[in-house]
Amino acid sequence: MSTALVRPVEPVVPAIARALPAWVYNHPEMTRLEYERLLKPSWQIVCHKNQLRRAGDFVTFEMGTDSVVVVRDAQGTIRAFHNVCRHRGARLLEGQGHCPAAITCPYHGWSYRHSGELLGISARDTFPPLERAQLGLKPVRMQLFLGFVFVCLAGEPPPLEQVLAELMQDFTAHRFEDMELLSEYVEHWDCDWKVAIDNYLESYHVPIGHPGLYRMCTPDYADQRRFHSGVAGGSSWLREQPSSRWSERMYQQMIGGVATHLPERERRRWSFYSVLPNLGIDVFPEQMDYFQVVPRGPGKCAVRGAVYGLPDERREMRIARYLGARINRQIQREDEWLCRRVQLGLASDSYEPGPLSSIEGWMLEFHNLLRERIPEARLPSPPARFS
Numbered sequence: 001m002s003t004a005l006v007r008p009v010e011p012v013v014p015a016i017a018r019a020l021p022a023w024v025y026n027h028p029e030m031t032r033l034e035y036e037r038l039l040k041p042s043w044q045i046v047c048h049k050n051q052l053r054r055a056g057d058f059v060t061f062e063m064g065t066d067s068v069v070v071v072r073d074a075q076g077t078i079r080a081f082h083n084v085c086r087h088r089g090a091r092l093l094e095g096q097g098h099c100p101a102a103i104t105c106p107y108h109g110w111s112y113r114h115s116g117e118l119l120g121i122s123a124r125d126t127f128p129p130l131e132r133a134q135l136g137l138k139p140v141r142m143q144l145f146l147g148f149v150f151v152c153l154a155g156e157p158p159p160l161e162q163v164l165a166e167l168m169q170d171f172t173a174h175r176f177e178d179m180e181l182l183s184e185y186v187e188h189w190d191c192d193w194k195v196a197i198d199n200y201l202e203s204y205h206v207p208i209g210h211p212g213l214y215r216m217c218t219p220d221y222a223d224q225r226r227f228h229s230g231v232a233g234g235s236s237w238l239r240e241q242p243s244s245r246w247s248e249r250m251y252q253q254m255i256g257g258v259a260t261h262l263p264e265r266e267r268r269r270w271s272f273y274s275v276l277p278n279l280g281i282d283v284f285p286e287q288m289d290y291f292q293v294v295p296r297g298p299g300k301c302a303v304r305g306a307v308y309g310l311p312d313e314r315r316e317m318r319i320a321r322y323l324g325a326r327i328n329r330q331i332q333r334e335d336e337w338l339c340r341r342v343q344l345g346l347a348s349d350s351y352e353p354g355p356l357s358s359i360e361g362w363m364l365e366f367h368n369l370l371r372e373r374i375p376e377a378r379l380p381s382p383p384a385r386f387s
């Protein structure tokens with residue numbers, strides 16, 4: 001018998017999952033690669049179709065150096081274009097609004113139909129003969145899903161109905177298609193977009209970081225499901241025990257009698273869904289919202305969000321929405337505060353990635369996606385070619 005065969009087998013120690021190294025959260029080359037390899041080739045939510053009711057209603061969406069405009073045309077079709085004039089490139093539209101007749105460039109006045117065709121060229125006779133059909137607004141891939149308008153700037157991600165198919169059973173009763181905008185916001189957070197997404201992806205921090213939410217609901221890590229690669233969700237259930245705070249207690253007491261359009265069980269559920277790389281969908285009995293994070297350079301991000309609800313003017317629904325929004329505003333402030341503190345810690349030379357819990361598993365999946373698309377993210381420090 002050879003000695004090799006009797007040598008005791010060394011115990012297999014599983015590698016401990018750890019977060020990404022600090023440099024990854026604050027490096028211009030990482031941000032550039034994240035745009036190219038993760039964010040542009042993914043579906044990005046822009047708005048709800050009910051924000052585009054009339055021909056000429058538009059909403060713009062900015063991400064990195066790209067700007068997209070979605071607009072309803074005269075035939076009622078929602079279209080998406082690069083928000084870039086075909087003459088010398090001026091940005092055409094800002095924010096959201098209504099352009100009644102056509103999209104007119106604020107620089108020299110070229111105009112475009114809502115369907116994108118070039119309509120008019122100022123001082124037309126000063127140009128050589130032009131192929132008008134070649135100078136329409138450049139289209140962007142667009143998809144409507146559950147009433148929401150999504151765009152994709154590059155690549156071929158699978159259709160949303162494929163990626164989100166298994167969520168449909170959870171969403172159907174809420175009738176997202178019929179919802180209307182209740183409020184929206186854009187916030188600038190002093191942290192890298194990945195810190196904000198890491199935070200959204202794990203609810204390990206809920207008992208400590210969100211005392212109000214924890215008083216009112218069970219933490220969603222106790223009830224989680226993975227639906228599809230990069231798509232997961234968790235449910236927090238309203239506790240029977242009344243919260244010690246009036247707004248939370250009042251919400252707990254009244255919501256069951258207000259959200260009567262939902263099955264009994266759904267009236268006690270707050271659900272949080274994550275869609276990699278940068279989208280969160282929160283579903284409450286009285287409303288829903290999305291939470292989308294886009295980089296603003298390394299170490300900084302913008303959080304875009306909007307809240308939607310079914311048309312309902314009842315006083316009790318207005319109160320439930322007021323309370324829900326109040327509680328969620330507090331949660332958002334807590335998350336921003338926590339994320340800023342992580343970004344500060346990441347800047348310390350002493351930082352090294354600590355071990356992850358099994359209830360930080362969605363976050364680990366996000367990190368593994370980053371490691372797969374950008375292999376340099378595995379390195380403890382940036383490679384020389386990144387400097």
Ligand code: FES
Nearest residue numbers: 085087088105108
């Ligand atoms: S850049 Fe738009 S008309 Fe000149």
Ligand SMILES: [Fe+2]
Nearest residue numbers: 199209210335
């Ligand atoms: Fe949080």
